[in-house]
Amino acid sequence: MYPENYRGITVTNTFSTVLESLLKDRIEPTLLPKQSKLQRGFTEKASSLNTAFIVTQTADCYKELLRELFLLTLDAQKAFDKLNHEILFNNLYHDGICGGIWILLRNLYRNMSIQVKWNNSLSGEVKVTQGVRQGAKLSTMLYKRYNNNILKALERSDIGAEIGNIKVMAPTCADDIAVLAENQHEVQALLDIVENCTKRDLVTINPNKSDLVPITKCQSNFSVYLGKDEITQKSETKHLGLIRNSKNKLNTEDRLKLARKTLYALLGPGLHARKGMSPIVAYKIWKTDVIPRALYGIEVMNFTESDILKLERLQLKSHAIGNAHQIWKSVPNCHIEVKKAEVKARLLTGTYTLQVNKAKFSNNKETAKCKMCLNDTEDLEHFLLLCDSLDRRRTEKTLDHSKVLYRKKGTYKDLEKDGLLMKLILDSTCESVRTSIHLKKDNYTDIEQITRTFCYGLHVRRTYLLKDEI
Known part of the structure; x- marks a missing residue:
């Protein structure tokens, strides 16, 4: 187990959550106007896809102008965990957060301690002198303010990519900064600005997880340096969950x-x-x-x-179009009930193999006669209603049918005479059944449960009788 692979999520009590929500509502109107326009993360009416869209549009623009464009993704090591409290509250003070609210915020993070819960065991208290509490209401807003200095410095540099007169040198989502520039000198200059700001703010950029990628067709092949660490050019990288390369297309x-x-x-x-x-x-x-x-x-x-x-074909291969049939609407999440419903669905769709099907697909080399009673052709009606060998199993469920249908359509025998019984067993929602027997919603559920068990019982009995034939 490596502790560096884990990131703590803070669980706060109700009072703390309410307090931080109130503080956020009061300080956000002051901080938002001063937030860099390059920051799209954790911002109302914006998302990570806004940042990704800027990258795509910039690449398309440079591609149309036949100009080179490079993307440099920067990864800050444990950005939320290494935020310095003194620098943070100094920045907040200069942004206009002062007085009682500033003191309250400062006290929330002063003498702060945490406990770690692991396998139902609780550690002792550990004092926290840096970082914001991930999962708390204020954490994202406080981090954005801490990260704002870097983005403002990049904006003031006036170098890097642009769309018309709009500067888009570093579209950012929270701590994911993407530097966009069209040549080695601009990329290196922007990276030097980032390095200078991170040293001042005590943030560490991980060069091993930072990638330099051409996102238009480029002839230039170069490396850039973060201090003494080299960042070499790669063919593609993943930024905000999307693969970026010179093609700039969906993979x-x-x-x-x-x-x-x-x-x-x-x-x-x-x-x-x-x-x-x-x-x-x-x-x-x-x-x-x-x-x-x-x-x-x-x-x-x-x-x-x-x-x-291609994406549509994936959908069509995975599931049928339309609403679920009544067979599946009434089945609970239970192994045996799903199995029963599967048998009934096969009978309804004609994919349950009976002797008549075997005869058809073998060019009558196989007999169509029922191998259980040896009296008649084994088709769907014979299997469900007529086979003498299945009479005992069939009679057990007849009473259950009668109870549900009592006063709806005379007797169980009347349904047999009208030819509705097989339709009722297989599909109680079909038009002929609904017009002949006016059932309530609960009746449909009861009938589905009974007929599901009925069909499965016949299937089990048939399998048992034909076990020597299989």
């Missing part, structure tokens, strides 16, 4: 792989009919987890019609 194949990997990763925890999860729940997880990951950032990248077609 559809990677998106499809990500969707499949996400889906396969969910199979173990239970995203699988055999694990007892209802297909409706599985579909909901697909929409809320897999699809957002696969499509993240697609709106800010350049894509073609073929890219969209």
Whole structure:
């Protein structure tokens, strides 16, 4: 276990959460006007995709002008954890946060201590002299103010990428700074400014996790230096979850792989009919987890019609279009109930193999006669209603049907005479059943539960009787 691989999340009590919410509402109107326009993270009506969009549009603009453009991503080591309190509160004071509010903020971080919870064990108290409490209401706003000096210095430099007369030399999301410039001298100059500011603010940039990438077609191949550490040029990098390279296009194949990997990763925890999860729940997880990951950032990248077609095919291969059938709407998240519903769905869709199907697909080399009763052709009606060998199992559920349908359509025998019984068993929501038998919503649920067990019981009995044939 390596402690550096873990990042603490602060859990505050109710009073502290309410207090920080009130403080945030009071100091945010003062700080927001002074926030750099390059900062898009943790800002109302903005998101990380706004930063990604600026990078894409800048690359497109330079590509159209046949000019080179380079992207330098900078990674600050444990940025939220190494924030110096004295520098932070000095900056807040000069931004106009003073008086009682400044003192209250200062006292919140003075003599602060934490305890670490691990495997239901609680450590002793540890004094904290730097960093902001991640997960607390004020943490993001305080960090943005701390990071603001770097962005303001880059703006004042007046060098780097631009779209028209708009300077976009360093679009930023929280602590993720992306330097954009068109040649080695500009990239190095901007990096020197960042290095100078980080030394003053006691922040460390990790050169091993910082990447230099051309995002238009470039002939230049150079390295830049952060102090004595060299940052070499690479072919691509990941910035804000998006792959950036000279093509500046959506990598559809990677998106499809990500969707499949996400889906396969969910199979173990239970995203699988055999694990007892209802297909409706599985579909909901697909929409809320897999699809957002696969499509993240697609709106800010350049894509073609073929890219969209590939993504649509992924959807079509994964699930059918339309609402779930009543069979699946009524099934609970239970292994055996899902299995029962699967058998009934196969009967309804005609994918359950009976002797009549075997005869058809073998060019009548196989007999269509029922191998259980040896009396008649084994088709769907024979299996569900007529086979003598399944009478005992069939009769057990007849009473349950009758109870639900009492006063709705005469007797159980009346349904057989009208030819509605098989339709009722397979699909109680079909038009002929709904017009003949006026059922309530609860009746449909009861019928689905009964018929699901009915079909599964016949299936189990048939499997047992034909075990020597298999």
